[in-house]
Amino acid sequence: MRRIAFSVFCLVAAVLALSFLLLPILAIFLRVSPGDLLGKLDDGVVRDALVVTAVTNGIAFGITLVVGTPAAYLLATRRFQGRAFVLTLCELPLVMPPAVAGIGLLAAFGRLGLLGSTLDTLGVRIGFTQAAVVLAILFVAGPFYLRPAIAAFETVDPTLLAAARTLGAGPGRTFLRVALPLAGTGLSAAAALSLARGIGEFGATIMFAGSLQGVTQTLSLAIYRQFDVDFTQALAMGALLVVLSAAVLLTIKLVPTWRRSSSTSPALFAPSISR
Amino acid sequence: MAALVFDVACPLRSFDLEVALEVERETFALVGQSGAGKTTALRAIAGLVRPSRGRIVLGEETLFDSERGIDRPPEERRVGLVFQEYALFPHLSVEANVGFGGRDRVHELLDRFGIAHLAPARPEELSGGERQRVALARALARDPAVLLLDEPMAALDAHTRAGVRAELQELLRELGLPTILVTHDFEDAAALADRVGVIAEGHVLQLGTPDELVAAPADAFVAGFTGGNLLHGFARAGPDDLTEVVLDGGAVVFSTDRGEGRVGVVVYPWEVSIAPAESVPTDSALNHVSAPIASLVTIGNRVRVRVGPLVGEVTAASAERLALERGRLVVASFKATGARLVPLRDD
Numbered sequence: 001m002r003r004i005a006f007s008v009f010c011l012v013a014a015v016l017a018l019s020f021l022l023l024p025i026l027a028i029f030l031r032v033s034p035g036d037l038l039g040k041l042d043d044g045v046v047r048d049a050l051v052v053t054a055v056t057n058g059i060a061f062g063i064t065l066v067v068g069t070p071a072a073y074l075l076a077t078r079r080f081q082g083r084a085f086v087l088t089l090c091e092l093p094l095v096m097p098p099a100v101a102g103i104g105l106l107a108a109f110g111r112l113g114l115l116g117s118t119l120d121t122l123g124v125r126i127g128f129t130q131a132a133v134v135l136a137i138l139f140v141a142g143p144f145y146l147r148p149a150i151a152a153f154e155t156v157d158p159t160l161l162a163a164a165r166t167l168g169a170g171p172g173r174t175f176l177r178v179a180l181p182l183a184g185t186g187l188s189a190a191a192a193l194s195l196a197r198g199i200g201e202f203g204a205t206i207m208f209a210g211s212l213q214g215v216t217q218t219l220s221l222a223i224y225r226q227f228d229v230d231f232t233q234a235l236a237m238g239a240l241l242v243v244l245s246a247a248v249l250l251t252i253k254l255v256p257t258w259r260r261s262s263s264t265s266p267a268l269f270a271p272s273i274s275r
Numbered sequence: 276m277a278a279l280v281f282d283v284a285c286p287l288r289s290f291d292l293e294v295a296l297e298v299e300r301e302t303f304a305l306v307g308q309s310g311a312g313k314t315t316a317l318r319a320i321a322g323l324v325r326p327s328r329g330r331i332v333l334g335e336e337t338l339f340d341s342e343r344g345i346d347r348p349p350e351e352r353r354v355g356l357v358f359q360e361y362a363l364f365p366h367l368s369v370e371a372n373v374g375f376g377g378r379d380r381v382h383e384l385l386d387r388f389g390i391a392h393l394a395p396a397r398p399e400e401l402s403g404g405e406r407q408r409v410a411l412a413r414a415l416a417r418d419p420a421v422l423l424l425d426e427p428m429a430a431l432d433a434h435t436r437a438g439v440r441a442e443l444q445e446l447l448r449e450l451g452l453p454t455i456l457v458t459h460d461f462e463d464a465a466a467l468a469d470r471v472g473v474i475a476e477g478h479v480l481q482l483g484t485p486d487e488l489v490a491a492p493a494d495a496f497v498a499g500f501t502g503g504n505l506l507h508g509f510a511r512a513g514p515d516d517l518t519e520v521v522l523d524g525g526a527v528v529f530s531t532d533r534g535e536g537r538v539g540v541v542v543y544p545w546e547v548s549i550a551p552a553e554s555v556p557t558d559s560a561l562n563h564v565s566a567p568i569a570s571l572v573t574i575g576n577r578v579r580v581r582v583g584p585l586v587g588e589v590t591a592a593s594a595e596r597l598a599l600e601r602g603r604l605v606v607a608s609f610k611a612t613g614a615r616l617v618p619l620r621d622d
Contacts, residue, residue, distance in 0.1 A: 157362070159358055159360070159362045160362055160364060160365075162318075162321075162323045162349070162358075162362070163356075163358060163362040163364070164364075164375070165322070165323065165348070165349035165350050166321045166322070166323070166349050166350075166352075166354060166355075166356045166414075167350075167375050167376035167413065167414075167416075167417060168350045168376050168377070168417055169350055169375070169376075170348070170350050177375075178364060181366045182364075182365070182366055
């Protein structure tokens with residue numbers, strides 16, 4: 001009797017949890033007909049937001065991969081004093097509230113910030129420009145790539161890297177031909193996660209870059225701007241972001257099966273981040 | 276000048292590796308227990324570990340010289356290192372693995388090692404013996420001037436070992452490359468190497484041919500390592516110009532070696548003969564140990580018989596003829612010439 005009661009309790013909990021998580025997502029699509037949603041997307045505000053989102057995320061994602069990958073490789077393969085501390089620093093932005101990220105970016109790059117006057121004399125103004133959006137995304141979403149990327153490189157057997165060196169490959173070729181392919185699965189998952197986080201970035205961006213249509217207003221910011229003006233349009237953009245997020249998630253799930261050859265398929269979220 | 280001069284010091288966790296070796300066109304085995312510094316020595320030659328001082332010269336080329344500030348990176352050393360677990364690239368085919376270091380000779384090497392049919396296979400699909408052949412082919416594809424083998428047998432299961440050992444023996448002879456292999460198994464070393472160095476805690480205790488090590492082990496460690504029985508006792512001059520050793524258990528044995536005070540008595544299993552206790556042997560052996568058989572282990576056509584502190588080796592046929600079995604009282608005998616006295620290390 002007790003066993004059955006417990007099973008029923010678990011089942012009810014599961015149904016409750018799933019319904020609660022799915023309901024808002026379904027509501028976005030069910031409240032207005034698909035035709036109306038699509039129609040609402042054909043609008044200047046949405047088009048501008050889409051372009052700003054694509055451009056800023058494209059740049060930030062590129063920088064994340066180009067800078068983050070070698071940085072992660074170095075942090076994963078070198079042992080040095082204070083390494084644990086450095087790794088924890090990489091994790092800090094992951095748990096930091098977005099508002100703190102925003103105020104921090106202002107304090108660093110804003111006109112009155114730490115580097116603000118230096119940038120000012122160089123004629124560079126960052127606050128409330130597209131560059132600010134890129135910086136906000138880099139700061140908030142970058143660690144979502146960097147930390148699991150370090151974990152992915154750590155799973156590569158150092159003996160294989162040593163073997164490549166004894167077979168005549170310099171450090172660069174060893175990285176490209178051995179480390180990168182073997183960490184590939186983990187890196188792709190990390191990249192997808194970081195991209196999804198970047199596309200959804202809101203708090204730091206609105207504080208540091210503002211919400212100027214066609215300049216700094218990304219889709220997330222446009223939803224916030226529109227929801228008391230045109231709720232249906234906000235819903236439409238919400239639907240668009242849900243589809244984008246789902247696509248990213250699907251990529252993460254499918255990548256390991258495409259890349260059967262890789263040695264690892266690290267657990268996607270928690271373990272690689274908390275390590 | 277030797278093909279490879281290796282004279283380095285390298286700090287390890289609890290002691291320093293300090294080894295000086297000159298290796299010719301021969302197979303040299305460094306044997307010792309795990310953690311003795313064997314693998315570090317190989318990695319230093321390959322450039323994967325940086326010694327704290329010393330020099331490594333391969334042919335005409337100085338790979339490392341602490342005084343002259345020379346330290347060539349691994350990719351610039353003509354060294355073929357076969358790792359213990361082979362370290363094949365799991366994401367590359369056999370062909371791409373072998374071709375990683377040099378594409379020119381890939382097909383020749385695949386043919387030579389009889390693995391051409393495995394060219395498109397991934398390492399995970401191969402057996403232990405096949406992996407070893409791929410690893411050897413890969414190391415040779417770069418046309419190395421020295422071949423380094425790290426525990427080449429350790430990753431193999433018992434029944435492939437014998438076959439692979441014979442193959443490897445054949446291959447090393449054909450190659451005629453200076454080769455250093457490290458192993459914890461003296462039998463492997465004796466089968467494969469022209470010369471053997473026994474290493475413990477970073478130092479080479481004795482260098483010589485396998486026969487030399489067995490005939491005259493420098494100390495108790497080498498004796499034990501080469502497979503000898505080691506008995507502890509107290510030596511003093513005995514009758515007939517022999518040395519009399521009172522063993523710790525109270526028994527007395529005689530040796531033709533000279534010694535005094537605390538010594539180790541080394542007796543190799545093949546110098547011990549076993550006879551039923553009823554028929555006290557009247558042969559030339561001076562030393563007899565009478566005890567029940569503690570264990571019998573059959574290895575192929577030989578049987579290892581443990582009698583008291585001694586392990587003797589007899590043929591399977593003899594074991595059957597004498598009806599040896601556990602618990603049976605027997606006499607283990609060995610000649611005074613077969614009892615070698617070695618110094619004991621402080622313990």
